[in-house]
Amino acid sequence: MSVAAEAPVAVAADARRAGDWLLVATAVLLCVWVLLPIYLLIVNALSSPDQVTAFPKRFFPSFDVGSLSFFINFAGVARALWNSVLVATLTMILSIGFGAPAGYALSRFDFPGKGTFRFLVLMTRAFPLPLLALPLAVMFIRTGLDDTAIGLALVHTTLALPFAVLITFSLFSGIPVELEEAAWTLGCTRWQAFRKVILPLALPGVAASAVFAFTISWNEVFAAAVLTIENRTLTAFLLQSLGESPLYLKFAGGAALVVPALIFIFAVRKYLFAMWGIANR
């Protein structure tokens, strides 16, 4: 083999190695981009108030719960936390209550406009909430829904519903229709077959979809800030009061919001992938 022939091979190998490096570097950069703020948030939340304001900054937590306990005892936090849980729970119930039947219908029946329906479900996410906020607020005040948990839960349900529909759709599609048919031939009505065969198989996924709806509501701040005054959720409360509060309180509040959401999403991650058809179950 001549030298001339070897040179391009070596160049190609170099290029490939460089490409690998670029890929790894990009991945690391993206991870740092996402993880570093969360890390700093947790470090500071787990440090005492003095340490948070001191300089130089710490990169390891001292596991001092001073900031957190101050935050928990901060006036209004407990109430806001309760509101958040209440609204998120209502959102979860409503989203699954409406979303799971829609997902089932999409996976099992052929009906005119099915494709359009799926598209429209997704399109609701493209509609900017700020545009709706004012008319919604006016309407809520007229109907007496303003500043109530159920009112806010309704808005959060419209945000969470598309995901509930798509996740349960992929979930039910992953369960062979023959299982249902077998149950029918063995003496089940449609409802019995669903309850005895489909529901037990879909339950973990439906639960995951519920947790995701809960998280969407938990994280939502805009509608919460606009539509509630007295009964603020934690996000709206923090947005309002943390502006003028000390740094360590901000960190503790941020951690209180982010950590539960992260845990929830982590728990249901495989079902979120399934939503996009990457993996079925």
Next chain:
Amino acid sequence: MAEIAIKGVAKRFGGFTALHQVDLAIADQEFMVLLGASGCGKTTLLRIVAGLETPSQGEVWIGGRRVDHLPPRERGIAMVFQNYAVFPHLTVFENIAFGLRMKKLPQQEVERRVNRTAELMHIEQLLKRYSGQLSGGQRQRVAVARALAVEPDVILMDEPLSNLDALLRLEMRAELKGVLAASKTTTIYVTHDQVEAMSLADRIAVMHQGRIVQAASPVEVYRDPAARFVGSFIGNPPMNFLPASKAANGGWSVAGLTLPGPRSERQNIEFAIRPEDVDAGDDGLQATVRVIEPLGPHTLVTCDVEGGLFRAVLDSGATVAVGDRLRLAPKPDRIRWFDPETTNAL
């Protein structure tokens, strides 16, 4: 008593007609096989009998009762699916017991029947397992046991063996035949595998493009195909066809040979013979050997007869070489004739 009558059943999916006015009568305890290539409507017909599909028109009767308006659970049927459809969240025991529990039978009776059918299908050691811990063959046994346990009037099977590997399929086939004969249940069995159909059936209904072309015993379907399609579909290798034209003496001239044949108005009809029904000798169809395939018990020879393909099954002792000119004499009582227009047997 559970005879089945299918009267004028048609099924249309939008503009596509899956079944054209199908009529079929199945006797009590008969093993009927619906045989056809994929897309011929055999599974649709089975699902209509099961109640999983609604016919566009026509009637279905099971045991003297009209059932086409009834849901599957009220038809006295049980079904075995191609992909087994064993419930993954239940143990094998609970799978087999599923239909019995729906009937609200007492626990003692449920246990008795589950144990009996499990024994019948040789899966009594698997009762505590889940579907995920079973092999394909074992799942199929569970599916059959589950269907048998409810003691249905009719068992419907949709290609139950097609997901099994070849050896297992052979074993299960013989076993199924024994079990179903002993259970005295009327059976409709859908398959695209002609060997399966021949070996299992009391009668085979050959389906093609949404119609039943012939419904007869396996031997009759093989020996006396009612239509050209049946001859060309059943048999491996399939029937040979050659054009025949009217000869002067009232016979038919086939590749230079004049044979006595049916009366027909037509000038040209089709001659047909099974590959094993020809003898190599001094007289007969002139054939040039193209390919020789020694298969062990016999030798398959592909020849050229008047520019068309012609297969002959010869004795394994026959000494032939590519390029040889053979004389293939068709056995007179095995010759069949088809009308080229209607494709029906003459």
